[in-house]
Amino acid sequence: MSNPSKPGRRPHGATGAGRGNKKDAARAAALSASAGAVRPGSATERLMNAQPRGSRPSGERAFPGQTSAQIASQDKLPVVSTYVPKPRQPVMTVRLDQIRQVLEEVLTWRFAADSIVSHWFRAHPKLGIRDRAEVAEVVYDVLRHLRRYRQLGESGVGNAVRRLAIQGAIAILGAEKVRPVLDVGELAWLDRIAQIEEQSLSLQVRSSLPDWLFDRLKDMPELEALTSALNTAAPLDIRVNPMKADRDEMLADLIKGNGVRHAPVATPYSPWGIRLKGRPAMNKWHQFEHGLIEVQDEGSQLLALLVGPKRGEMVIDFCAGAGGKTLLLGALMRSTGRLYAFDVSATRLAKAKPRFARSGLSNIVPVAIEHENDTRVRRLAGKAQRVLVDAPCSGVGTLRRNPDLKWRQSLQSLQELTALQTKILASASRCVAPGGRLVYATCSLLKEENQDQAELFLANHPDFELIDAAPILASRTNLHIEGPYLSLRPDVHGTDGFFAAIFERKKSATLKNTESEEIQTLESNSLAETENKIKISREDV
Numbered sequence: 001m002s003n004p005s006k007p008g009r010r011p012h013g014a015t016g017a018g019r020g021n022k023k024d025a026a027r028a029a030a031l032s033a034s035a036g037a038v039r040p041g042s043a044t045e046r047l048m049n050a051q052p053r054g055s056r057p058s059g060e061r062a063f064p065g066q067t068s069a070q071i072a073s074q075d076k077l078p079v080v081s082t083y084v085p086k087p088r089q090p091v092m093t094v095r096l097d098q099i100r101q102v103l104e105e106v107l108t109w110r111f112a113a114d115s116i117v118s119h120w121f122r123a124h125p126k127l128g129i130r131d132r133a134e135v136a137e138v139v140y141d142v143l144r145h146l147r148r149y150r151q152l153g154e155s156g157v158g159n160a161v162r163r164l165a166i167q168g169a170i171a172i173l174g175a176e177k178v179r180p181v182l183d184v185g186e187l188a189w190l191d192r193i194a195q196i197e198e199q200s201l202s203l204q205v206r207s208s209l210p211d212w213l214f215d216r217l218k219d220m221p222e223l224e225a226l227t228s229a230l231n232t233a234a235p236l237d238i239r240v241n242p243m244k245a246d247r248d249e250m251l252a253d254l255i256k257g258n259g260v261r262h263a264p265v266a267t268p269y270s271p272w273g274i275r276l277k278g279r280p281a282m283n284k285w286h287q288f289e290h291g292l293i294e295v296q297d298e299g300s301q302l303l304a305l306l307v308g309p310k311r312g313e314m315v316i317d318f319c320a321g322a323g324g325k326t327l328l329l330g331a332l333m334r335s336t337g338r339l340y341a342f343d344v345s346a347t348r349l350a351k352a353k354p355r356f357a358r359s360g361l362s363n364i365v366p367v368a369i370e371h372e373n374d375t376r377v378r379r380l381a382g383k384a385q386r387v388l389v390d391a392p393c394s395g396v397g398t399l400r401r402n403p404d405l406k407w408r409q410s411l412q413s414l415q416e417l418t419a420l421q422t423k424i425l426a427s428a429s430r431c432v433a434p435g436g437r438l439v440y441a442t443c444s445l446l447k448e449e450n451q452d453q454a455e456l457f458l459a460n461h462p463d464f465e466l467i468d469a470a471p472i473l474a475s476r477t478n479l480h481i482e483g484p485y486l487s488l489r490p491d492v493h494g495t496d497g498f499f500a501a502i503f504e505r506k507k508s509a510t511l512k513n514t515e516s517e518e519i520q521t522l523e524s525n526s527l528a529e530t531e532n533k534i535k536i537s538r539e540d541v
């Protein structure tokens with residue numbers, strides 16, 4: 001953090017002695033007023049007597065009898081400043097206050113934690129990289145352990161958010177750095193909570209889960225391992241662009257180049273993944289700028305294998321968002337065919353555009369739709385060989401990266417999300433051609449959003465059948481799952497929590513009346529005359 005009172009830093013406007021600018025006289029006057037007795041021959045005395053350099057005729061010495069070496073050394077006098085430092089606060093005092101400020105914003109839950117943190121950093125541009133990292137890491141630690149920290153904080157006094165900041169700072173930065181800046185009351189409180197046995201706290205509190213979420217996870221096997229993994233920061237997974245790079249070559253390049261400090265290793269399952277430690281500023285790497293690599297969790301990479309798009313096909317990424325999965329699908333299609341990237345959020349699609357540009361893909365058609373049943377969706381009824389629904393979901397599988405989600409979601413939002421997922425899945429399924437596949441995916445661990453949705457879909461869509469994900473993955477990776485669904489867990493697979501189900505539209509399926517009517521209407525509206533009689537141009541979709 002920028003601190004004007006730091007030793008060695010010159011306050012704004014202070015210049016080196018002997019520079020001879022107009023401020024020298026005033027500075028000398030100030031010095032004489034403040035310095036008291038000036039030691040004869042000292043640097044201060046020389047500074048006070050020095051003429052501004054510009055006023056000295058060329059070649060004339062400042063003091064008769066001075067050698068040129070003495071004059072030269074006079075130009076290198078130590079910095080003397082009129083700055084009177086305020087009593088300095090210890091760095092940790094400032095840090096705790098910064099963390100408290102950010103937490104107070106985040107805990108309103110009005111916006112996602114990552115946007116609040118970035119916004120706060122933009123408002124404090126003088127913070128250095130390390131300052132930012134410390135603030136962000138502690139804020140995220142507090143979000144991960146909020147319920148436990150709140151319970152332990154109850155026995156303290158004063159500002160409750162500060163007590164959260166203290167617990168987070170101790171966990172991330174160490175008690176030896178934090179304790180020296182605490183007051184007696186805070187130290188006594190810390191000593192009291194240190195006596196509490198961790199196991200005496202309920203599992204809900206220990207794992208810092210809200211009740212609605214705990215109730216839904218509690219019957220999962222190895223619950224403590226799961227919750228502990230969800231409360232641990234994730235590594236950074238990146239993916240090579242198969243159109244432009246080879247994973248092994250990229251790995252070698254990173255190991256000897258800009259990735260060396262982040263211990264890059266191949267991800268265990270995805271053929272395109274590389275895992276990095278820490279938080280590299282990867283968006284400044286030339287490999288990123290040239291579209292050779294992208295950030296993508298290994299679980300998301302595996303989804304593309306389940307979709308399995310081929311060259312020349314028509315494929316729809318129904319909830320494309322910022323295009324993470326679209327990019328890999330497009331590359332697997334070798335930039336041929338047509339890949340529609342639908343989303344109701346034009347803002348998210350706009351964020352995808354620079355990624356599409358970097359990737360070098362030319363087969364992607366981004367389309368901002370009004371809702372899942374938009375006319376532009378209905379025009380594609382029965383046309384697509386592959387449709388991916390990466391559905392909006394609770395995001396419980398991504399708590400390692402987005403710990404605020406567990407506090408920002410609720411039972412009510414979960415119910416709204418599941419209703420939306422059902423509707424999106426039904427609409428998207430209409431786009432699937434007979435014999436084509438629909439992949440439904442979430443980054444959730446919750447049965448309501450996963451298995452229950454898959455079963456409901458199958459019950460309501462007898463023209464679709466479930467395809468086992470296990471052999472598809474076994475043929476391309478060394479990931480062996482039970483099937484028929486893909487369920488990934490951070491504690492077992494080292495990825496975010498993911499779910500995917502594959503449905504195939506029976507070859508014998510005939511388009512439902514409503515679907516054929518939609519096509520006929522569109523044809524009679526003279527949108528026809530392209531492949532399969534329905535024209536969906538890049539412009540009009």
Ligand SMILES: C[S@@+](CC[C@H](N)C(=O)[O-])C[C@H]1O[C@@H](n2cnc3c(N)ncnc32)[C@H](O)[C@@H]1O
Binds near residue numbers: 321324343344345392
């Ligand atoms: C899990 S995110 C998708 C992430 C994206 N596939 C990626 O890999 O970056 C879900 C997306 O669904 C979109 N969405 C929400 N409601 C939708 C709807 N009714 N139809 C289509 N997309 C919708 C959201 O805007 C959001 O971008």
